[in-house]
Amino acid sequence: MSEQPFIQIRDLHHSYLRNTPLEVTALRGVNMGIHRGESVGIIGRTGAGKSTVVQHFNGLIRPLEPGKVIVDGQDMSDPKVDVRRIRQKIGLVFQYPEQQLFERLVGDDIAFGPKKLGMEQADRRERVKWAMDMVGLDFEEFKDRFTFSLSGGEMRKAALAGVLALQPEMLILDESTSGVDPRSRRELLERLLTLHKEHNLTLAFVSPNMEDVAGLVDHIYVMDDGRVVMSGTTREVFSQPEKLRQHGLGVPQVTEVAHELISRNIPVERIPVTVEEGVEEIWKTLNS
Amino acid sequence: MSTTLPEPIIKIEGLHFHYNPESEHPIHALKGIDLEVYPGDYLVIVGHNGSGKSTLAKNLNVLLRPTQGDVQVKGLNTRDPAHTLTIRSSVGMVFQIPDNQIVATIVEQDVAFGPENLGVPEDELKERVEWALGVVDMLEHRNRPPHQLSAGQKQRVAIAGVMAMKPEVLVLDEATAMLDPEGRRAVLTAVRQLNQEGVTVIAITHFMHEAAEGNRVLVMEAGKIVMEGTPRQVFSHVEELRALQLDVPQTTDIAYRLNQRDATFPPDLLLVNEVADEIQRRTNGRGDA
Numbered sequence: 001m002s003e004q005p006f007i008q009i010r011d012l013h014h015s016y017l018r019n020t021p022l023e024v025t026a027l028r029g030v031n032m033g034i035h036r037g038e039s040v041g042i043i044g045r046t047g048a049g050k051s052t053v054v055q056h057f058n059g060l061i062r063p064l065e066p067g068k069v070i071v072d073g074q075d076m077s078d079p080k081v082d083v084r085r086i087r088q089k090i091g092l093v094f095q096y097p098e099q100q101l102f103e104r105l106v107g108d109d110i111a112f113g114p115k116k117l118g119m120e121q122a123d124r125r126e127r128v129k130w131a132m133d134m135v136g137l138d139f140e141e142f143k144d145r146f147t148f149s150l151s152g153g154e155m156r157k158a159a160l161a162g163v164l165a166l167q168p169e170m171l172i173l174d175e176s177t178s179g180v181d182p183r184s185r186r187e188l189l190e191r192l193l194t195l196h197k198e199h200n201l202t203l204a205f206v207s208p209n210m211e212d213v214a215g216l217v218d219h220i221y222v223m224d225d226g227r228v229v230m231s232g233t234t235r236e237v238f239s240q241p242e243k244l245r246q247h248g249l250g251v252p253q254v255t256e257v258a259h260e261l262i263s264r265n266i267p268v269e270r271i272p273v274t275v276e277e278g279v280e281e282i283w284k285t286l287n288s
Numbered sequence: 289m290s291t292t293l294p295e296p297i298i299k300i301e302g303l304h305f306h307y308n309p310e311s312e313h314p315i316h317a318l319k320g321i322d323l324e325v326y327p328g329d330y331l332v333i334v335g336h337n338g339s340g341k342s343t344l345a346k347n348l349n350v351l352l353r354p355t356q357g358d359v360q361v362k363g364l365n366t367r368d369p370a371h372t373l374t375i376r377s378s379v380g381m382v383f384q385i386p387d388n389q390i391v392a393t394i395v396e397q398d399v400a401f402g403p404e405n406l407g408v409p410e411d412e413l414k415e416r417v418e419w420a421l422g423v424v425d426m427l428e429h430r431n432r433p434p435h436q437l438s439a440g441q442k443q444r445v446a447i448a449g450v451m452a453m454k455p456e457v458l459v460l461d462e463a464t465a466m467l468d469p470e471g472r473r474a475v476l477t478a479v480r481q482l483n484q485e486g487v488t489v490i491a492i493t494h495f496m497h498e499a500a501e502g503n504r505v506l507v508m509e510a511g512k513i514v515m516e517g518t519p520r521q522v523f524s525h526v527e528e529l530r531a532l533q534l535d536v537p538q539t540t541d542i543a544y545r546l547n548q549r550d551a552t553f554p555p556d557l558l559l560v561n562e563v564a565d566e567i568q569r570r571t572n573g574r575g576d577a
Contacts, residue, residue, distance in 0.1 A: 045468045046438045095466070096385070152384070153337030178465055181336035181494050183533035208468030211538075248470045253497065253538035253560055260564040266571055275538050279545045286550075286570055 004073065005033040006170065006202055007057055012067035014052055026052040028226035029067070036169070039196055039203040041213035041234070044223035045248035050206045053223070054172050057204070058090040059083040088117070091168035093160050093176040098152075100159040106150070107143030109158060113166040131165040134191050136184060153180045157188065170202035177212070189216060210237075210244065211252040215274040222247055239271045254278035261285070295363075296324035297457060297488055298348060298379075302357035305343055305511075309355055317343040319511035320357070327456070330489045332499040332519070335508030336533045341492045344508070345461050348490070349379035361457070377406060380450035384462040386442035395421070395437070395445055396430040402453040420448035423485075424478040440471015444478055451482065458482060460491040464498065476501060496523070497537045500558050507532065524556040539563050 014027040026049045034040055042050050055061040056069045059076055063069045069076040071086055094100055103109035110128045119127065129139045135157040142154070150158060156176055163171065171192065177185045193216065195201040205213050213220065213234070220237045222230035224247040230237050237244070241251045241259050251259070254275050258268045261282075268285060272278035305318035317340050325331055335341050346352040347359050350366045361378055364371040383389055392398035399417045408416065421427045424444035434442055443463055450458065460479065464472045472495075480501065483489045491502065499505050505522040507515035509532050515522050523529070523536050526544040530536075536544070539557055543566075547555035553570075557563050 045470055046440065151338050175466075181533065182496070182535040183336060248468065250469045254542060256560045257539065257542065257563050260560055261567060264564065264568055266564075266568060275541050275545070278538075278542050279549075282542065282546060282567060283549060286546075286567065 003035065005070075006036040006038075006072060007032070007034040008068070008070040009033070009053070009056065010068040010070075012053070012056065012063060012069060013065040014049075014056075014061065014063075014067075015065065018064075026226055027067075030223075030226070030228055032221055032228065034170075034202065034204065036202055037196075037200040038219065039193075039217045040205070041217040041220040042204060042206045042223060043208065043210060043213065043220055043249060045208055047225075048223040048247075049226040050223055051174055054092065054174055054204060054206055057170075057172060058087045058092055060092070088166055089168055090170045090172065091163035091166060092172045092174065093156075093163050095175040095178065098155050100162065101147045101155060104146060105143070106137070106145050106147055106158050107139075109147055110162045110165050113162060117166070127165050127167075128161075131161040134164050134195070135161045136187055136191070137161060153184060156180050157184075160188070168201075170204070172204045172206065174206040175208070178207075208249070210249055210255075214238070214252050214255075222249065224248070234273050235271055238273050257282075294326050297327045297329075297362060298323070298325040299360045299363075300324070300347075300358070301360075303344075303347060303354050303359060304356035305340075305347060305352060306355045307343075317511055318347070321511075321513060323506070323513065325457070325488060325490065327488055328483070328486055329504060330483045330502040331491070331504045331506060332502035333490065333492045333506045333508060334494070334496065334499055334534060339508040340511040341508050342461055343511075345381065345459050345490070345492055348457070348459055349376050349381055351381070377453055378455055379457040379459060380453055380455035381459045381461060382443070382446050382450055382463045384465050386439055386446050386466070389446040389449070390434045390442060393433050394430075395426065395432055395434055398434055398445055399448045399452050402449050406453060416452045416454065417448075420452040421445075423451060423481055424448045425474065438468075438471060440467045440474050443467060443471065443475055447475065447478060451487075455487070457488045457490065460489070460493075462492055462494065465494065472498075496535050497539075499523075500537060507534065520556050520558055523558060526555070 009030055009032040012027050012030040016024045016026055030053055044050050063077045074081050101109050103112060107128055110131055111124050114124045114127045132139050137157050160176060192203060196203050205217060207213055217234060220234055221228050222237060229247055238251050238255050244251060254272050257278060258271050261268050266285060268281050272281050300321050300323040303318055303321040307315040307317055321344060333341050347354060350372045353366055359366045361375045364375055366375060390398055391401050396417055399420055400413055403413055403416050421430055424447050426441060426444050426448060434445055464475050479489055493499060500519045502519060505519050506513055507522060523540045526536050539560055542563060543557035544555045546553040554566060557566060
């Protein structure tokens with residue numbers, strides 16, 4: 001691809017509480033490139049530096065140390081960058097959604113962003129309805145519910161709707177779906193994938209779990225101890241279960257089955273990353 | 289025969305629970321739950337968001353009281369306020385977000401907090417803290433401030449804090465949901481260890497492969513128990529579980545789909561090795577020719 005990446009990160013370093021006795025180094029030279037319309041997974045155990053990296057994507061953390069962050073063609077170390085505009089384009093949903101909800105009613109909370117953008121009441125209502133539909137919260141049922149009365153899973157959906165309501169070009173989910181039950185989670189992700197495919201929404205999923213991103217992303221960055229330690233397509237990364245284990249990660253059970261078969265000298269043509277692929281591969285093996 | 293049956297440690301009869309029963313729109317979260325939990329059980333409760341799992345859990349140690357029906361712990365009814373403390377010291381709970389459960393600035397002190405408040409004497413307190421930190425494999429971190437620990441380590445400290453009160457029942461309300469795979473493995477190992485030492489475990493989870501840890505699985509839907517059995521029994525009902533918006537472990541899903549293509553393939557496999565064994569058996573039989 002000759003086009004410049006939407007987000008480009010070069011040799012990025014970052015420390016928290018810098019120049020104090022409590023200094024903690026979070027990033028030790030990270031390189032990443034995310035193109036417009038791509039879907040990527042950023043995977044790694046707790047403390048690997050995942051959240052620190054993605055907070056550079058929309059200027060929540062500005063690069064102060066060696067390294068470059070170029071977002072949408074703009075150098076984020078330039079103090080004149082219009083960060084508000086960047087944040088409108090790049091939405092970030094965090095892990096604990098209750099920290100991201102602040103209005104009394106669900107509908108008002110989701111309408112907050114569009115209101116700040118100066119949208120008219122009627123358009124706003126449509127936008128909120130659309131965003132709630134996207135995350136699977138029924139508009140009529142939930143718009144007048146108190147945000148604090150929502151269940152954990154519903155809060156996560158509401159927080160996501162609030163970010164989607166700005167119709168960002170890129171969406172970053174920082175472990176935003178942990179605690180959502182598997183089926184709601186899948187429905188949510190399928191809707192996001194539709195936006196990704198039909199409207200070119202760029203996606204970044206941050207997770208400690210490989211199975212969370214299997215089948216969702218074009219490219220995986222595995223991080224550990226402030227560095228990118230593996231980078232490749234899902235299949236390339238999943239083909240190295242030993243290396244993943246060293247970095248504190250596992251592979252989905254279906255991939256584990258394939259590796260177990262290979263270790264028993266039973267041929268598997270290609271390493272499956274989803275159940276559908278696994279069934280096809282095993283079927284081939286059984287009938288070869 | 290009835291003489292050989294152990295007494296249930298928890299007995300629930302006709303339990304209904306409403307949130308805001310006085311309001312215009314009360315939420316009917318539990319709709320007639322009957323359940324008996326026996327000493328030494330490892331009961332796993334699954335169900336999608338809003339199915340009533342956490343409400344049920346909170347009714348077990350008097351964080352909530354039934355709107356209708358009864359919950360008895362060791363024969364004590366949770367409706368009687370005189371029993372609240374006894375019940376709470378019998379049934380310990382661990383929640384989803386570890387940070388909300390840590391109270392002290394040093395791991396050891398955090399674990400000691402519960403038993404100290406129960407009036408456990410100094411010598412025994414020390415012993416209990418050591419034992420609890422040992423079970424969750426956190427002894428080497430005893431003098432560290434909790435905020436320096438990983439999420440998995442914090443959750444193990446939270447479990448140790450509950451265990452130091454020596455409850456007979458440990459309730460885990462999605463206690464692994466926020467952890468990375470390493471943290472999750474460590475917590476599950478600790479819980480398995482406690483169960484082997486005789487602690488009754490009730491675990492609420494979204495992770496279907498974690499449900500395979502239990503000896504009983506209970507599926508909840510819209511405030512009711514809709515399926516119950518051993519993990520193998522429950523997970524063999526792939527279609528029904530799907531209809532309930534639930535997943536099955538990937539291994540069971542693979543076996544089920546292969547069974548649909550070839551009826552001789554067993555549909556109820558649960559472990560990675562079981563699936564591999566079955567495939568190996570089938571390819572060997574043919575490969576020899």
